[in-house]
Amino acid sequence: MPQPLNYLKETASQTAGPYVHIGLIPAMAGFDIFEKNFSNVLVTPNTEGERITLEGKVLDGTGTPLRDVLLEIWQANASGRYNHPADRSAGALEQAFRGWGRAGSDFESGLVTFETIKPGAITDKAGRTCAPHVNVWIVARGINIGLNTRLYFSDEEAANAADPVLNLIEQPSRRGTLIAKRGERAGKVVYSFTINLQGPEETVFFDV
Amino acid sequence: MNAQAPALRDPRLNRPEPLTPPLGDGGFFQRDRSIHPPAHAPGYKSSVLRSPRQALLSLENSISEITGPVFGHNDLGPLDNDLIRNYAKDGDPVGERIIVHGRVLDETGRGVPNTLVEFWQANAGGRYRHKKDTYLAPIDPNFGGCGRALTDDTGYYYFRTVKPGPYPWRNYVNSWRPAHIHFSVFGSGFAQRLITQMYFEGDPLIPICPILTTIPDKDALDRLVAPLDLNASTPFDSLAYRFDIVLRGQRSTYFENRTAGN
Numbered sequence: 001m002p003q004p005l006n007y008l009k010e011t012a013s014q015t016a017g018p019y020v021h022i023g024l025i026p027a028m029a030g031f032d033i034f035e036k037n038f039s040n041v042l043v044t045p046n047t048e049g050e051r052i053t054l055e056g057k058v059l060d061g062t063g064t065p066l067r068d069v070l071l072e073i074w075q076a077n078a079s080g081r082y083n084h085p086a087d088r089s090a091g092a093l094e095q096a097f098r099g100w101g102r103a104g105s106d107f108e109s110g111l112v113t114f115e116t117i118k119p120g121a122i123t124d125k126a127g128r129t130c131a132p133h134v135n136v137w138i139v140a141r142g143i144n145i146g147l148n149t150r151l152y153f154s155d156e157e158a159a160n161a162a163d164p165v166l167n168l169i170e171q172p173s174r175r176g177t178l179i180a181k182r183g184e185r186a187g188k189v190v191y192s193f194t195i196n197l198q199g200p201e202e203t204v205f206f207d208v
Numbered sequence: 209m210n211a212q213a214p215a216l217r218d219p220r221l222n223r224p225e226p227l228t229p230p231l232g233d234g235g236f237f238q239r240d241r242s243i244h245p246p247a248h249a250p251g252y253k254s255s256v257l258r259s260p261r262q263a264l265l266s267l268e269n270s271i272s273e274i275t276g277p278v279f280g281h282n283d284l285g286p287l288d289n290d291l292i293r294n295y296a297k298d299g300d301p302v303g304e305r306i307i308v309h310g311r312v313l314d315e316t317g318r319g320v321p322n323t324l325v326e327f328w329q330a331n332a333g334g335r336y337r338h339k340k341d342t343y344l345a346p347i348d349p350n351f352g353g354c355g356r357a358l359t360d361d362t363g364y365y366y367f368r369t370v371k372p373g374p375y376p377w378r379n380y381v382n383s384w385r386p387a388h389i390h391f392s393v394f395g396s397g398f399a400q401r402l403i404t405q406m407y408f409e410g411d412p413l414i415p416i417c418p419i420l421t422t423i424p425d426k427d428a429l430d431r432l433v434a435p436l437d438l439n440a441s442t443p444f445d446s447l448a449y450r451f452d453i454v455l456r457g458q459r460s461t462y463f464e465n466r467t468a469g470n
Binding site: 006007008009010011012013014015016017018019020021022023024026029030031033034035036038060061062066068072074076082083084085086087089098099100107122124125130133135137139140141142143144145146147148150165168169197198202203204205206207208 | 236237239240241243244245246247249252254255256257258259260261262264265266267269270271272273274275276277278282283284285288294295313314315316317326327328336337338339340341352353354356390392396397398399401402403404405419420422423425427428429431432453454455456457
């Protein structure tokens with residue numbers, strides 16, 4: 001017998017369940033408990049960058065919006081830098097911009113929104129430029145292990161065409177499932193997205 | 209508030225030495241999906257329409273996955289890890305008083321320091337304080353059912369609560385969830401993000417739970433069951449359960465490939 005390696009095993013995932021709001025967004029469950037709460041608003045008045053609203057739905061295999069889903073996003077700032085010690089890239093760090101937020105879908109419409117800024121392009125370890133994107137993590141009742149996907153921006157056509165991750169997707173038609181569409185409403189920039197869990201338009205999910 | 213109840217104290221008997229090997233900044237170890245429930249697990253009916261059918265696209269970790277949000281004590285309030293006190297209005301909540309404690313580790317056995325752990329649960333009667341929960345067991349006016357903690361420099365966390373009750377749910381006509389506490393853990397990178405559930409040693413509902421049995425690996429299932437930890441209990445006050453959580457390990461970058469721009 002060779003020497004044992006003795007690595008531990010990752011703890012198994014379990015669904016977040018229908019009452020995920022209690023733990024992660026108690027105000028949505030209907031009560032107030034913490035002094036400080038996390039939210040879907042990533043920006044403060046001092047945050048650098050273009051203000052945007054990310055707005056979308058997650059659809060099940062029948063095309064019905066999930067009304068008990070929770071999304072988290074993780075993104076770089078407008079200079080393309082993540083607020084984390086492992087990011088030692090050249091972009092300016094903004095301590096006040098954590099780059100993370102969470103949102104539950106509306107109990108009626110299923111709509112999920114984030115108030116954030118458009119992230120900058122990122123330089124990867126190989127020196128390649130990655131198109132601006134937001135990392136998305138999805139949990140809900142019926143989702144046994146959190147789903148990872150990304151949102152790119154429709155007005156970044158050239159950057160998206162050169163993006164090393166989008167280009168990993170074999171079928172060009174599926175790349176579009178990750179692209180949020182830019183629009184305007186009442187003078188505000190709104191990017192709309194749809195995440196399809198199943199079906200011909202199934203969103204690309206990553207094994208990260 | 210009950211003035212007689214003693215304050216919550218760190219229940220550790222032997223505090224482990226801090227572990228301080230350098231953190232790698234390579235990607236995380238490949239996730240062993242054979243120990244996780246599959247997305248499509250028909251015995252848990254809600255998964256049928258909510259499970260992707262295409263293969264996941266394997267993504268070598270980039271800076272987007274290696275990094276993740278950083279939290280600090282400023283994000284928390286002083287009672288956030290005390291579910292007996294953090295929603296108390298005119299007394300303590302009803303139920304078995306328990307302490308839940310353990311370490312957040314990675315697959316190399318290293319403690320994950322300063323990481324956010326969030327937890328939520330039903331009350332002792334199996335009812336959630338949630339506007340969508342209509343189970344006939346009553347809401348406890350003194351129990352919110354959620355809390356959070358930051359691990360210390362060794363990855364250790366603890367909180368105090370009451371033991372949640374089992375409750376019925378619509379899967380089969382007579383499906384009951386074993387008593388459980390939901391956990392959300394961050395780790396140092398977004399690719400370590402994990403939500404799971406902790407169960408209690410000896411619960412007869414464990415082997416027949418359609419959600420628990422989505423886990424294909426018997427050992428992985430057993431690792432979600434917290435043993436009674438009598439040594440960490442507080443005599444004449446609270447029992448204790450021990451629950452360690454393991455997140456993915458991170459590769460070290462011993463030799464950097466020469467890359468463009470370096």
